[in-house]
Amino acid sequence: MTEVVATNQTILVVGGGISGMTAALEAAETGKQVVLVEKRPFVGGRVTQLYKYFPKLCFPTCGLEINQRRAKMNPNLTILTMAEVTNLEGEAGNYTATVKISPRYVNENCTGCGDCEKAVEAEFDNEFNYGLAGLSKRKGAYLPHKMAHPMRYVIDPAIIGTADADKAKEACKVGAVDLDMQEEEIKFNAGAVIWATGWQPYDANKIQPYGYDRFANVITNVEFERMADPQGPTAGKIVRPSDGKEAKNVAFIQCAGSRDQNHLLHCSRICCMATLKQTHFVQEAYGDEGKSTIYYIDIRAIDRFEEFYMKVKENPNVTFTKSKVASIVENRENQSPILHGVDTEGYNRYANEHDLVVLAVGMEPSVDKGSFPVDIVVNEEGFIEPAPENGGVFAAGCSSDALDVNRAAQQATGAALRAVQVVNRVAGMEG
Amino acid sequence: MSDLNTAMAAKYRANFLKEVEAVVEEGETVKMCMQCGVCAGSCPLGKHWAHPPQEIFMMIRAGKRDEVLKSDSMWMCTSCYNCIVRCPRGVQITHVMHGLAYYAKRLGVVPEGQPTQQVSQLFWDNLMKGGRVNELKLGLSIYFKDGFGDGIKNAMANQKLGMNMMKAGRMSPMEFLSGHTIKDNAGFQKIIKKAQEIEDAKFDGAAK
Numbered sequence: 051m052t053e054v055v056a057t058n059q060t061i062l063v064v065g066g067g068i069s070g071m072t073a074a075l076e077a078a079e080t081g082k083q084v085v086l087v088e089k090r091p092f093v094g095g096r097v098t099q100l101y102k103y104f105p106k107l108c109f110p111t112c113g114l115e116i117n118q119r120r121a122k123m124n125p126n127l128t129i130l131t132m133a134e135v136t137n138l139e140g141e142a143g144n145y146t147a148t149v150k151i152s153p154r155y156v157n158e159n160c161t162g163c164g165d166c167e168k169a170v171e172a173e174f175d176n177e178f179n180y181g182l183a184g185l186s187k188r189k190g191a192y193l194p195h196k197m198a199h200p201m202r203y204v205i206d207p208a209i210i211g212t213a214d215a216d217k218a219k220e221a222c223k224v225g226a227v228d229l230d231m232q233e234e235e236i237k238f239n240a241g242a243v244i245w246a247t248g249w250q251p252y253d254a255n256k257i258q259p260y261g262y263d264r265f266a267n268v269i270t271n272v273e274f275e276r277m278a279d280p281q282g283p284t285a286g287k288i289v290r291p292s293d294g295k296e297a298k299n300v301a302f303i304q305c306a307g308s309r310d311q312n313h314l315l316h317c318s319r320i321c322c323m324a325t326l327k328q329t330h331f332v333q334e335a336y337g338d339e340g341k342s343t344i345y346y347i348d349i350r351a352i353d354r355f356e357e358f359y360m361k362v363k364e365n366p367n368v369t370f371t372k373s374k375v376a377s378i379v380e381n382r383e384n385q386s387p388i389l390h391g392v393d394t395e396g397y398n399r400y401a402n403e404h405d406l407v408v409l410a411v412g413m414e415p416s417v418d419k420g421s422f423p424v425d426i427v428v429n430e431e432g433f434i435e436p437a438p439e440n441g442g443v444f445a446a447g448c449s450s451d452a453l454d455v456n457r458a459a460q461q462a463t464g465a466a467l468r469a470v471q472v473v474n475r476v477a478g479m480e481g
Numbered sequence: 482m483s484d485l486n487t488a489m490a491a492k493y494r495a496n497f498l499k500e501v502e503a504v505v506e507e508g509e510t511v512k513m514c515m516q517c518g519v520c521a522g523s524c525p526l527g528k529h530w531a532h533p534p535q536e537i538f539m540m541i542r543a544g545k546r547d548e549v550l551k552s553d554s555m556w557m558c559t560s561c562y563n564c565i566v567r568c569p570r571g572v573q574i575t576h577v578m579h580g581l582a583y584y585a586k587r588l589g590v591v592p593e594g595q596p597t598q599q600v601s602q603l604f605w606d607n608l609m610k611g612g613r614v615n616e617l618k619l620g621l622s623i624y625f626k627d628g629f630g631d632g633i634k635n636a637m638a639n640q641k642l643g644m645n646m647m648k649a650g651r652m653s654p655m656e657f658l659s660g661h662t663i664k665d666n667a668g669f670q671k672i673i674k675k676a677q678e679i680e681d682a683k684f685d686g687a688a689k
Contacts, residue, residue, distance in 0.1 A: 259523075373517070399522075399527065
């Protein structure tokens with residue numbers, strides 16, 4: 051049974067992505083007791099699935115490592131993984147949270163040696179790579195990614211009860227595999243709550259004319275990010291999913307699902323910079339042979355990133371076409387996507403064939419408007435409003451708005467301060 | 482130039498967008514256009530237009546009154562509504578196109594010989610005679626709209642279709658002589674006259 055020591059001076063953080071981690075660490079480092087609840091088997095969230103950050107084109111692993119180290123060193127922080135908050139009752143200064151913890155089948159004895167992985171035979175699509183999951187497999191006993199924190203294996207519930215599960219147990223030299231683990235539900239107190247459930251990429255299948263569900267060589271920007279990563283499904287090679295051939299002529303479609311009454315109303319803010327960054331990946335892979343074409347309505351390289359945009363614009367291998375692509379059809383002979391539309395600089399009708407299309411899909415809140423386990427004020431787009439009615443619940447990061455990593459971390463720090471203020475009031479009252 | 486055209490042009494001077502907003506159906510949605518061009522790309526007849534919709538909207542905002550009203554673009558719309566469905570900003574493109582066509586017609590500035598406009602007029606005139614469309618006469622009037630020679634050619638080309646329609650009872654040769662009207666044609670004519678007056682008053686008001 052998982053034990054959590056918590057009082058009404060404890061801060062509960064829901065979601066362990068970059069925002070939740072930041073908020074939890076900032077609060078814990080002020081000396082507060084913090085419980086961080088994360089749905090996935092590891093913390094770090096979607097940032098772990100990025101290859102490089104903009105604007106410096108540096109690796110997210112660097113910042114993650116710092117955060118993970120801070121987490122390990124801080125005795126005030128308790129991290130629950132594979133856990134979900136199912137209910138939250140009470141008011142500022144006195145909440146009771148109900149948390150469901152799914153069995154990992156691996157306990158804290160795990161050293162991350164990987165013997166169980168070698169012993170197990172069953173393979174599954176690797177969800178870490180989004181829609182490219184089919185291109186790479188993971189075993190039934192697996193480490194979600196190389197830098198996972200906690201550094202502990204997970205056993206897929208699908209192999210429980212099969213011979214594979216017993217193989218994993220036998221292979222483990224430190225007695226870490228516990229096949230009798232059960233789902234559990236725990237309740238504990240909290241004075242304030244930081245809600246950091248983050249975002250998810252907009253479902254590209256809903257943009258019917260782009261054929262994401264029909265054409266192999268139409269992928270999303272998050273998938274392209276995995277593709278560029280040497281640890282990713284193609285070992286860092288930029289190729290066409292249909293035939294594995296080099297993709298040297300890549301089209302990026304901006305506002306795929308954003309700023310559209312039929313999809314997401316809001317501008318997702320990060321996608322322009324993400325695409326500008328990703329043109330660098332094409333360039334890195336193929337030099338002058340790597341061509342990128344960006345189809346856009348207008349480029350929104352927010353504030354100080356304008357310079358980054360100007361540099362990409364100077365690159366002769368990157369073409370900007372001012373046009374929202376109307377539809378994509380597939381060339382049946384070579385599976386290349388053909389983009390149809392009319393540009394706005396000259397009103398020229400085009401039908402351009404590319405090796406690969408990357409849809410710059412937007413951000414939507416990962417928790418559906420109607421699914422919050424607590425009364426909370428959300429706006430039309432489903433992001434949490436900073437409303438007084440929310441009491442001691444404060445949104446951090448992308449649950450409050452579409453933000454890049456930098457802004458999410460800043461915003462999370464603010465949320466941590468709000469939560470600290472609430473539990474300080476509680477402490478004051480209790481003298 | 483009609484009097485109405487002169488009056489409207491004088492009233493709105495350089496601000497054609499305001500004029501469109503005031504008198505064209507759904508004209509107030511034009512300013513929502515962000516020039517993404519998805520309407521043009523989604524239009525099945527797009528390549529036959531002189532100006533795609535987003536260009537028309539830009540021309541409206543740029544005050545290119547003559548070019549817009551004399552364009553054939555809005556006459557090419559078949560009302561498939563693909564553009565409205567796809568528009569990310571809710572611009573009522575199909576309605577605006579019809580509104581522009583109607584307004585241009587009303588102002589008397591549609592280029593002569595614009596075929597869609599001619600056919601629409603023939604349809605209207607035919608309908609107004611008896612309150613229902615006389616298909617035989619409408620067909621013939623469309624065939625012969627460009628003169629006797631073309632008319633004979635068109636009629637010959639569609640001879641088989643016409644014969645089949647008659648055989649199937651879909652069209653009667655007797656319609657050529659008289660044609661049947663609705664029951665209370667006089668009442669119908671009154672309704673139309675009244676509607677026309679209301680519509681005229683609207684434009685008279687708009688021009689003041």
